[in-house]
Amino acid sequence: MPIFENPAGTSAASLANAPANTADHLVAAGAFTEEERNAVYRAIETRRDVRDQFRPDPLPDDLVRRLLEAAHSAPSVGFMQPWNFVLIRQGETRERVWQAFHQANEEACRMFEGDRRAQYQRLKLEGIRKAPLSICITCDTKRGGPVVLGRTHNPDTDVYSTVCAVQNLWLAARAEGVGVGWVSIFHEDAIKAILGIPEHVKIVAWLCVGYVDELYDMPELAVKGWRDRLPLDKLVFEEGWQDCEDM
Numbered sequence: 001m002p003i004f005e006n007p008a009g010t011s012a013a014s015l016a017n018a019p020a021n022t023a024d025h026l027v028a029a030g031a032f033t034e035e036e037r038n039a040v041y042r043a044i045e046t047r048r049d050v051r052d053q054f055r056p057d058p059l060p061d062d063l064v065r066r067l068l069e070a071a072h073s074a075p076s077v078g079f080m081q082p083w084n085f086v087l088i089r090q091g092e093t094r095e096r097v098w099q100a101f102h103q104a105n106e107e108a109c110r111m112f113e114g115d116r117r118a119q120y121q122r123l124k125l126e127g128i129r130k131a132p133l134s135i136c137i138t139c140d141t142k143r144g145g146p147v148v149l150g151r152t153h154n155p156d157t158d159v160y161s162t163v164c165a166v167q168n169l170w171l172a173a174r175a176e177g178v179g180v181g182w183v184s185i186f187h188e189d190a191i192k193a194i195l196g197i198p199e200h201v202k203i204v205a206w207l208c209v210g211y212v213d214e215l216y217d218m219p220e221l222a223v224k225g226w227r228d229r230l231p232l233d234k235l236v237f238e239e240g241w242q243d244c245e246d247m
């Protein structure tokens, strides 16, 4: 089998469907209007990770669909689209996931010492029970077959792609007045068992999703004195790596 032949892929169908003139698909790509640009930057700058500000009212299906369409518009390595979106509304399932979080969070807490541990204990790090909807976003490492264009030398690019989908959803949610909180404190296998996720599929994000009326004006971890935003100028290097103090 030639190395780029893709048994599970769509290459033959895609070739058959390829337009005679691909230039027909080139469309204007100038800058947005100032108002449109401001809206994009506003979504980026005011997006927050939400743990506690969720309203209980359910999200309409068409809104959820728009968020999922935004996620599904993300870039992906070799157009692999490795994501799936598991929607969880049932309180009973969310309660089981919260128990998995709680156990892992106790373990995490013990990894900090002294005052830092006490500070950690005061943080709220999830909204699993409060948010009316959870979305588990996964990465199917086998999608597109064994050889995926662009992923040949870095298999992690499938997960990077899935993270792009998460960020698209997060920004679209901000524009919709919907808060999103990413929960990563659990043993992946515990959540996989609850949702019946197969071995080759990775959990990338557990997102708590719900309407919000208020958001912090800066990261909650900064508000609560855990860690501040780093100065951008210290993170930008010209032409190559530069020495930087431990941050």
Ligand SMILES: Cc1cc2nc3c(=O)[nH]c(=O)nc-3n(C[C@H](O)[C@H](O)[C@H](O)COP(=O)(O)O)c2cc1C
Binding pocket: 047, 048, 049, 050, 051, 124, 125, 126, 182, 183, 184, 185, 218, 219, 220, 221
């Ligand atoms: C990969 C990833 C995992 C995260 N996991 C958690 C988590 O388990 N619990 C939590 O409270 N926040 C979690 N967060 C949110 C971060 O704490 C948050 O993004 C950061 O503090 C900056 O705040 P902001 O998102 O409001 O700007 C996670 C964020 C990312 C990107």
